[in-house]
Amino acid sequence: MEKIYLDHAATSPVHPEVLETTYETMKNFYGNASSIHGFGREARHLLDDARSVFAKSIGAKQSEIVITSGGTESDNTAVIETALSRESMGKHLITSKVEHHAILEPMEYLESLGFEVTYLPVDEFGQVDPELVQSAIRPDTTLVSIMYGNNEVGTLMNIAEIGAIVAETESYFHTDAVQAYGLEEIDVKRSQIDLLSVSAHKINGPKGVGFLYVSEAIHLPSFMRGGEQETKRRAGTENIPAIAGFKKAVEIMQAEKVQRKEAYNTLKQQVVSELTEAGIDFEVNGASENGLAHVLSLWIKEIPSDQLLMNLDLMGIAISAGSACTAGNIEPSHVLTAMYGENNPRVSQSVRVSFGLGTEPQMIHELVEKLVIVVNRLKK
Ligand SMILES: Cc1ncc(COP(=O)(O)O)c(C=O)c1O
Structure with missing residues (x-):
């Protein structure tokens, strides 16, 4: 795989x-x-x-x-x-x-x-x-x-x-x-x-x-x-x-900055349009268009982020929930809590997808394909 x-x-x-x-x-x-x-x-x-x-x-x-x-x-x-x-x-x-x-x-x-x-x-x-x-x-x-x-x-x-x-x-x-x-x-x-x-x-x-x-x-x-x-x-x-x-x-980053930013913004749009086409009930957290090009936070409605993450991991796809610097430890995100309030479902149902060197449109396609499988399975 x-x-x-x-x-x-x-x-x-x-x-x-x-x-x-x-x-x-x-x-x-x-x-x-x-x-x-x-x-x-x-x-x-x-x-x-x-x-x-x-x-x-x-x-x-x-x-x-x-x-x-x-x-x-x-x-x-x-x-x-x-x-x-x-x-x-x-x-x-x-x-x-x-x-x-x-x-x-x-x-x-x-x-x-x-x-x-x-x-x-x-x-x-x-x-x-x-x-x-x-x-x-x-x-x-x-x-x-x-x-x-x-x-x-x-x-x-x-x-x-x-x-x-x-x-x-x-x-x-x-x-x-x-x-x-x-x-x-x-x-x-x-x-x-x-x-x-x-x-x-x-x-x-x-x-x-x-x-x-x-x-x-x-x-x-x-x-x-x-x-x-x-x-x-x-x-x-x-x-x-x-x-x-x-x-x-x-x-290297300075030489490639402009192309990379453009490419990441395009990948972001790809995630959003493919998820929409696939009928996934989701929203983007934060101001994705004016934000960092490589970071996209998504609220996948009614799906606990830890379960989504683990299932995608088993299928060979690595994304994250909340801050990855406290790795292995999926606590409710203090960032999403500050943005939406403690009891908002987004806090426990959001994942972060982030792009970089080697990220290709085909990878986004596979992410969405597998995400659809996991979401349908978890919703049952
Ligand atoms: C915004 C921010 N600050 C600080 C750090 C910590 O940096 P380092 O991993 O180099 O110690 C990170 C790492 O994720 C970060 O995203």
């Missing part, structure tokens, strides 16, 4: 050129980038090159990129270090109810330390109203963290508008761009972003690597303490092969 992977928002397959670059780098450049001999200098050169590509991709300076182990570390660093280092200025933080757990958990941790967190609500499209951000900001607010694009329903937030609001205050503005990076045009200066999180494995790069953009206008202490790597902002010997692979993934 040919397996079909439609869960690219959870993680994506490594691009063959990324694999090659990572392997060749691991084989040939094993020097420690902090060493001053030739082996070290070669590794340092690769690191500097990669940093420059990352910086350019978001309109930042090379010195503003801190390489991390991925989205979770970038998010944790941005939230926890900002809060702790600015504690004397205030203990109030703002975020939204639909953030990834890599933001929500650190926020809860900070609450346990005596910080106060405002969790902004969203509308039925998963949008945070910038006016709510404006009215929630207080003199003691030190951080506003609102995601760029949502991982479960694909909603894109009004980041530039929120950035402009936060820029008028003393607060820092962080955005989790883990899902948006690659397909969306991100400019940290234009959107007045102070901190931004990115992860490589969502864009066909290796797992366990990412970066945190830290504007030169702000100060952020190191989350990892030890050596003086990353100009003392993130201790630990750099994973040069993974970083070189990540750089390759960014270059």
Whole structure:
């Protein structure tokens, strides 16, 4: 049975050129980038090159990129270090109810330390109203963290508008761009972003690597303490092969961005029209047309999402329910709960289909075919 992977928002397959670059780098450049001999200098050169590509991709300076182990570390660093280092200025933080757990958990941790967190609500499209951000900001607010694009329903937030609001205050503005990076045009200066999180494995790069953009206008202490790597902002010997692979993934994504976005939007329309033709009773969650091109959340009416998922898995098709980063654990989605309310059937009857490298129209066709079989079986 040919397996079909439609869960690219959870993680994506490594691009063959990324694999090659990572392997060749691991084989040939094993020097420690902090060493001053030739082996070290070669590794340092690769690191500097990669940093420059990352910086350019978001309109930042090379010195503003801190390489991390991925989205979770970038998010944790941005939230926890900002809060702790600015504690004397205030203990109030703002975020939204639909953030990834890599933001929500650190926020809860900070609450346990005596910080106060405002969790902004969203509308039925998963949008945070910038006016709510404006009215929630207080003199003691030190951080506003609102995601760029949502991982479960694909909603894109009004980041530039929120950035402009936060820029008028003393607060820092962080955005989790883990899902948006690659397909969306991100400019940290234009959107007045102070901190931004990115992860490589969502864009066909290796797992366990990412970066945190830290504007030169702000100060952020190191989350990892030890050596003086990353100009003392993130201790630990750099994973040069993974970083070189990540750089390759960014270059490929930039070259293919426009075609990929178009292709994913077409696949989205295909899912919707084929499901409609097949007579499936469903609705799209969120603002699919204006959202992230690779994410489509569907409410398949009266079908529990865990049963649908397991049955499709047995037939060789991988999709997901809710956030896949809490994998294996299908709890009611906090995102759908925030959008539609706790008792709405959508919360337990929704699945996410997400596209990426290698997704073909034929795969969508097979997904719909098998979904019809499972839905009819489960309805009996
Ligand atoms: C929006 C968002 N933020 C953060 C993360 C965590 O990133 P990582 O898996 O690189 O730690 C994810 C992963 O799914 C995500 O979708």
